[in-house]
Amino acid sequence: MQLVSGFLGGLVAFAATVAMLVLLAATARRVMGAPVGWVRAGVVSFAGLTAASAALTAGMRAAGWARADGTPTVEPWVALVAVALVFAWAFVLGLCVLLVLELLVPTGSLPSPWRAARGLRQGRRETRRYAQVVAIGVRHGLGGAFRGGARRADGSRLSRAETDRFALGLRDTLSDAGVTFVKFGQTLSTRRDLLPPAITDALATLQDDVPPAPWAQVEPAVVAALGRPVDEVFARFDPEPIASASVGQVHGARLLDGREVVVKVQRPGAREQVEVDLAILGRLARRLERDTAWGRAWGVVALADGFAASLREELDYTAEAENTFALRAALDVRTDDDGASQGPLVVVPDVVAGPSGRTLLVLERLDGVPAGRAATLLASSSAGDRAELAERLVRATLEQVLVAGTFHADLHPGNVLVMPGGRLGLLDMGSVGRLGEPERIALGALLMAVDGDDAVAATDALLELLEPPRGLDVRSLERAIGQLVLRLRSGAGTEAAFAALLRTVHDAGVAVPPQVAAAFRSFAALEGTARLLSPGFDLVAAARDQSRPLLSRLVTVDGLRRKATQQLLGFAPELERLPRRVTRIVGDLEQGRFTVTVRALADSDDRAFLTGLVQQVVMTLIAVAALVAAVVLLTSEGPVVGEGLRLYPLLGAGLAFVGTVLVVRVLVFAFRGPGRR
CATH class of the missing domain: 1.10.287 (Helix Hairpins)
Known part of the structure; x- marks a missing residue:
């Protein structure tokens, strides 16, 4: 019985202590007026409660207010006052400790204990990988790049040989670091507006050739994505892949209804490896931007963050399926200049929605050869037919960008399929850009200004398209744009001209929105693919000829009338009240009653x-x-x-x-x- 009584007494004491701790922590959070974490508030409250109890006992004994056994020798209300004061000041000291902790380590800046324990294993893995990547960089001569060296982004303090060695070392480091870093290097190679030509040229040679994963590893991933055995969805599934990439590979298959399809399946463990590599890339970017001048000049943290967002989207095949639907809708229905319906200029494969998901994408199979490997097929065509293919690709791209507003943002030769019968197809819709109507109109105005050799109009269109800063020297920008317009009209390489354009606006402090930059890169990549289809193809001349009818479709009298009607409908209620309000204002002016009231702090x-x-x-x-x-x-x-x-x-x-x-x-x-x- 005594044992039970002692247990119950201890349980009551424990419950009372917990209740007091919760009350103290809640009161501390409330009094602080700040979102203090419950864990630190509870720990500080427990420490304050313990210290206050010890101080109270020792103080009352020293003052002679309590005997050795702890019983008070003073009046009860005096002891109660002493207890209240001691615990109140312990509470105040706890608030001061919480204030210092919030200033030094704000709540949320450190992971919670359970999150820290869960992430400990992941942290060890990331640390080993980080050390491995840094060691690869040092082995390729980039040891100085990880320190606060004196290099600038434009390489002006380096000799040409030193710049070339740095570019090659960076390329070899990214190549040896793995597929995620290779893809990051390929992304950097397109940023000619930010990076020196020596860097972008070296990174453009990076290849992400990845051996395919064996079927024994891929089959469980396919079954997991389908949620059922493979033979319940496909009549045939080829174990040997058609193509292999860094995060996925493509297999041929036939559905139960007889349709030939291709199946893009994510590699087992790809997501986990990519997340680790992206964490390492983020750490390296933050270190380089903090410690090096060239890292700050290039904005490597922003580059790494943008790449991480793009790669995470690529890991979700539902996004690619949505992009495919959008491009197919943009290209399947089109009309000629007389309004008659026509077939698509290029073919976009249909998505088989049923079995497709986040890690598996089933697409209609297109019969053809990528433009980069279609030399034999193209050799059998006449020069006129090949020029027609290139013109069709250019017109399809212009229709996507200027009319539909949804466009394929990665038109390199591997993503353009040459099909029998003189048709073209598009592959890999993982990278798709979107432009709103104002951006499309501004881009059309830019093309018309280039066609008319009007540097002032081209500059105005660019400023509408981009994000100019305050205090921009517009006259200097006009002169630079005028030189670029001449280069474009003279038939200079489009890729080099667009790179020079982006570099010019960047040097002027003009921000380029990501979707606009994607449209520029799409045009730049289009030139190389068009010249594979038709050697010597003049992209600028073709774009100039084919953009005129598209621009007339973009801005039409009916469209302007329709937009004006919509805006007038919005103003209709105000227009109805306008005569009465004007009459009231005139009457107040005549009788001297007109006043203006300004309400301070209306917001x-x-x-x-x-x-x-x-x-x-x-x-x-x-x-x-x-x-x-x-x-x-x-x-x-x-x-x-x-x-x-x-x-x-x-x-x-x-x-x-x-x-x-x-x-x-x-x-x-x-x-x-x-x-x-």
Whole structure:
């Protein structure tokens, strides 16, 4: 019975302690006025509770207010006051500790204990991989690149030989680091607006040739993605892949209804490996931007973040399926200049929606050869037929960009299929760009300005298309754009001209939105593919000839009338009230009753800011007054209200408690700001 009674007593004491800790932690969070973490609030409350208990016991014994066994020798209310004061000040000291912790290590900046324990294994894996990548870079002569060296982004402090060695070392490092880093290098090779030509030329030679995973590893991934055995969906599934890439591979198959399809399946473990490599890439980018001048000039953190977002989207095949649907809708239905319906200029495979998912994509199989490997097939065609193929690809691209607003953003030769019968197909819709109507109109105006050799109009169109900064030197930009327009009209390489255009606007401080940059890169890649289809093909001349009818479809009289009608419908209620309002204003002016009322702080955010500021000023004044009064009272004696206890010091201790709590709240506001309360 005694054992049970002791157990129940201990259980009650434990529950009371937990309840007190929760109450103290909740009160601390409330008094602080900041989102303090429950874990740190609980730990600080427990430490304060323990310290207060020990201090109270020792202090009461030293003052003679308690015997050795802990029983008080003073009046109960005096002991109660002493207990309240000790625990109140322990609470205040706990608030100060929490304030310091919030300033040094804000809540949320460190993972929670359970998240830290869960991520410990992942952290060890990332650390080993990070050390491996850095060692590869050092082996290829990039040891100085990881330090705060004196290189600038344009390489002006390096000799040509040193720049070439750096470019080759970077290429070899990315090549040896694995497929994720290879793809990052390939992405960097398209950023000729940011990186020196020596770097982009070297990175353009990177190849992500990856041996295919064996069928024994791929089959479980296919079954898991389908949720059932392969033979319940496919009549035939070829174990040997048609193509292999870094994160997936493509197999031929036949559905149960007899349709020939291709199946793109994600490699087993690809997502996990990519996430580890992206974490390493982010760490390297942050280190380089922090420690090196060239890293800051290139904006490597932004480059790495953009690449990570793109690669994560590539890992989700539902996004590619949506892109395929959008491109197919944009290209399947089109009309000629007379409004008659025509077939698609290029073919986009249909998506088999049933078995497709995040890690598996089933597409209609197109019979053809990628343009990069179609030399034999093209050799049997006449020069006129080959030129017609190139013109068809250019027109299809212009229709996507200018009319539909949804376009294939990666038109390299491997993604353009040459099909029997003089047809073209598009593959790999993982990279698709989208432009709204204002951007399409501005891009069309730019093409018309280039056609008309009008540098001023081209500059105006670019400023509408891009994001100019304040204080831009428009005249200098006009002169630079004029030279680029001449290069484009003279038949200079489109890729080099677009790279020079992007570099010019970047040097002028003009920001290029990602989707606009994607359209420019699509045009630049289009030139190389078009010249594979038809050697010597003049992309600028073809775009100039074929863009005119498309631009006339983009801005038509009917379209302008329809847009004006829509806007007028929106204004109709206001237009109906306009005569009455004008009459009222004229009458008020005649009779001298016309007044203008301006409401100060009409915006709710402004009112909230001012209210919070006034509250903090009042709180600060009250805190200062309380602390000053507390000092005065603590140094006064006053009447005795109990054994060894005087009234004024007792009131001073209470006021000091209130003032200190208010000071903590004021400091929280000062250091965290009103928007983070």
